[in-house]
Amino acid sequence: TPKIVALCKTFRGDEFLEAMVRSIYNHVDHIVFVNSEKSWDHGLKGNVDTYGNTCKPVIEKLKKQDIWEKIISIDCNTGDQFHQCMEGYRYIQNNLNADWVMLIDTDEVWDDYNLTQAISYLKRNENHDYVYRARLYTYIKSPFYRVEPEEVMAPTIFVSARRKDLGKNHRCCQEAFMQKMTTNIIPRKPIWFHHFVYVRRDFNTVLEKIRNSNGYEGNKIVDLEDWTENVWHKIPEPLEGQWRKGFHPAVHFKKHWAGIKEITLDDLPEVFHEHPHLLGELSGNL
Numbered sequence: 001t002p003k004i005v006a007l008c009k010t011f012r013g014d015e016f017l018e019a020m021v022r023s024i025y026n027h028v029d030h031i032v033f034v035n036s037e038k039s040w041d042h043g044l045k046g047n048v049d050t051y052g053n054t055c056k057p058v059i060e061k062l063k064k065q066d067i068w069e070k071i072i073s074i075d076c077n078t079g080d081q082f083h084q085c086m087e088g089y090r091y092i093q094n095n096l097n098a099d100w101v102m103l104i105d106t107d108e109v110w111d112d113y114n115l116t117q118a119i120s121y122l123k124r125n126e127n128h129d130y131v132y133r134a135r136l137y138t139y140i141k142s143p144f145y146r147v148e149p150e151e152v153m154a155p156t157i158f159v160s161a162r163r164k165d166l167g168k169n170h171r172c173c174q175e176a177f178m179q180k181m182t183t184n185i186i187p188r189k190p191i192w193f194h195h196f197v198y199v200r201r202d203f204n205t206v207l208e209k210i211r212n213s214n215g216y217e218g219n220k221i222v223d224l225e226d227w228t229e230n231v232w233h234k235i236p237e238p239l240e241g242q243w244r245k246g247f248h249p250a251v252h253f254k255k256h257w258a259g260i261k262e263i264t265l266d267d268l269p270e271v272f273h274e275h276p277h278l279l280g281e282l283s284g285n286l
Helices: 017-027 056-064 081-095 112-124 203-217 223-231 241-245 252-254 272-273
Strands: 002-012 030-035 071-075 102-103 131-133 136-140 144-146 156-160 176-180 192-198 260-262
Touching: 002 081, 017 030, 017 056, 017 112, 017 136, 017 272, 030 056, 030 081, 056 071, 071 081, 081 102, 112 131, 112 156, 112 192, 192 203, 203 223, 223 241
Parallel strands: 002 030, 002 102, 030 071, 131 176, 136 192
Antiparallel strands: 102 156, 131 156, 136 144, 144 260
């Protein structure tokens, strides 16, 4: 069985951190958090300078419940996501003797079936020259509002701990050897995880994330005043005008988000069934 260590960089976005940890805890050997007190990439156009890590108190609470001592938390105050991620990658290489690093963000949650299938795929295709990717369900405004049809994106999940670096960015998306994981059941189907990208306690935090994440990636952002009025406030109702063809807040990705499907608790990972309080403050009535 390969030794897998999860790597998560933190700053804001603590809303799903506990759910994330609980969803992967039994499937990995360790979870390494690398915490910064700065928002990423200060000075970029569209970036909002913010300070203060909101994830560390949640991590400390979880460490008190960590009977297997899997959770490791280190600080790295930087505005560079890649530097922050490499700090954790080097820590894993120097201290934990891992075979694979599982890249995960604070707002990404797995269900047991897909993560078990992903690890099974890794065992069957354990080529350390490759990075392994999965599809994602995207959520906006509420854990019960899912983008449909699903995005075409497939972020990197597993990277060999033997590599010298993580590639050209913090999720290795530009690596030459990329492979999408599938189930081991015929016909083979994609592996999925759940990305609560724009589900937050308050709308200002959503706007902050839109500006910072797209600023970091160099994406042009739509008119956020128009988007707020005609997308955010109307979801999950059908959208009108220009937004009918797509409503992603990054101009070049607008068509990636074409519609919204309302789902139920049965469609969400088991962690929310076992710990329903994790959804309590995120009902979508923003």
